[in-house]
Amino acid sequence: MKLAARAAGLEPSITLTLAAQAKALRAQGHPVIDLTAGEPDFPTPEPIQEAAREAMRQGYTKYSPAAGFADLREAVAAKFVRDQKMKVAPEEVLVSNGAKHAISNLILALVGPGDRVLIPVPYWLSYPSMVRVAGGEAVLVPPLASDPRRPDPVAIGKAACEGARVLILCSPSNPSGAVLSAEEIGAILRGVEKSGCWILSDEIYEFLVYDGQRHVSPAEVRPDLRERTIVVSGVSKSYAMTGWRIGYAAGPRDAIAAATAIQSHTTSGPNSIAQRAALRALQMPLSDLAKMREIFQARRDALCQALGEVPHLRSSRPEGAFYVWTDVRDLVRRTGVAGADALCQRWLAEAHVATTPGTAFGAEGFVRFSYAIDEAALRDAGARLRAWAERAAR
Template sequence: MKLAERVQSLTPSTTLAITAKAKALKAEGHDVIGLGAGEPDFNTPSYILDAAKKAMDDGLTKYTPAGGIPELKVSITDKLKRDQALTYSNEQIIVTTGAKHALFTLFQVILNPGDEVIVPAPYWVSYPEQIKLAQGNPVIVPAEEANHFKLTPEQLKAAITDQTKAVIINSPSNPTGMMYSEEELKALGDICLEHGLLIVSDEIYEKLIYTEEKHVSIAQLSDELYNQTVIINGVSKSHSMTGWRIGFAAGPKEIIKGMTNMASHSTSNPTSIAQYAALAAYKGSEEKVVEMKKAFKERLDVLHELLLEIPGVKCAKPSGAFYLFPNVQETASLCGFSSVDDMVKALLDEEKVALVPGSGFGSPENVRLSYATSLEQLEEAAGRIKRFVEKHQS
């Protein structure tokens, strides 16, 4: 049977493919260090686990409203007020089956065939694929490494056409960890307002920042930008709840209503138990979040220094998330490989270290390393990479 064209055009997730291969090697008994995972290595905090258990004991295991339980919506509006000084009503919030599903549903709701969405590269691997599934066209705009991989106003303006519907801003970014400043967001926002573009503000890493910089949502900057922004967020990264699959979108009522109607015919509702767990996450103390962030900061400092000791590696230090995105094109050339992808495959085969090639993020000269693993594992991985490079140089 021939599959639908929209499925045939999809590119498989690079991160999931690398993770799957690393797991397969581990199952064969190999000592594999996987630096591909996009999830914290900490367990979900116990007070959240307790809330989920209580929900089960209390029989809260039935269908919920398609857009999420009202209590969780209220806690999300409280969080947005507390953290971003933004005011939303419950009608402006949808709880989704992870932030990924929020993005998928949003693109389904706002895009008509041929509509364009500007996607700065490097980008999270699912952005272009989700846009294509909604019959839209992702317009990839390469952000310069010299500008810390951030889209400039000039680049944004040059990419806009009569078909442009929206632009994605991911800050802090996956895969780079870089973050936009208030001034940079204002400059981009002015252009979006001028051309009537919807802003998709992916803020899933906003709690994981390791510098003195403060996270700013573009929706905070003016009433006009507030009205043209859909915020995407969730508990996956901030509270180590990737498997619970709870995200949310906050934005204009008509968009959220459309997303809720679509969710009612797809997922019915996010998992009831997970919603009560997320409710506890947003209402509870952030002590565990702070502890996790402290550990990530230590790992970042150590791994960044170790990478810079490897021949050919160039790597700016990021502000947030839990990734490093070094340029290793020179390293690959020094080692005799024709591409970074080939080097990454050889590294996994020979030294059993799994990295994600930057080609999956629209940046083929780079690799993504997740430091969401123990310090000991990171130090061992860096040692293996250095040994690999030195062996292939000789």
């Protein structure tokens, strides 16, 4: 039987595929170090777990409203006011089954056949697929030549001049770890202002920012663009709640209402118990997140040091998230492998280190390393890759 065109062109997430390969090798007894993870390795904090248990005792086992429980939407609205400096009413909030689901709902609500969606490279791998499912055109905008981790405001502005329905931004960035400054965001928004496009800001890593830097949202930089700005975040990364699947979005009431209608006809409201747990998470003081952030920063430093000892790699120190974005083009050339994809396959098979090629994120010649794993394993991975490079490079 023939599949719909929207499904025929989709491929499984390469990050999940490589993680599955690493898991299979480990099951065979191989000492694989997995640096593909897109989730914290910490347990969900106990107060959040207890909130879920209490929710079950209180009978929160029925459907919730399609947009989420009212008190959770109120807490999310207050969170956006505090952290994004964004004036938000609870009616302008949608709670979804993870930030990924919120983004998908919004793209379906905003994008129609032929609409151009601007996606700076490197990008989180699901953005283009979501756009294609909606019938839109994913316009991949090259990064700055001087720093391939960061969006190029001039290139984005030129792309917007050719027409744009939505601009997707992600800061802190998956995969690059770049954190955009207010000045960078301002330059980008000036470039797209005349296009009238929606600004969809993915801020799921907002609390994982290092070295005393501060996360800044487009909603804060340009409050005058409030009626076309939508911010997405969630509890997955900062609260170690990836499996609970709670994300949320805030934006203009008409856009949120449209996304809510789509959600109501697909998944209905998110898991009721998980929503109660998420409410408890948002009630925790931000100081409770500091310990995990400190550990991630130490891991970042350990991994950057280890990768710095691998011949022919060029890594950039990330300002946020938990990924190191590494230029492997020199190593690829010296080893004769057929690109970053083949390099990652070789590393997995021969060094038993699992990584994610940059092609998954629109950037050939780069590799993403996750440091959501303990420091000892990160140092071991670096030593393995160093030994491999010394053997394989010409």
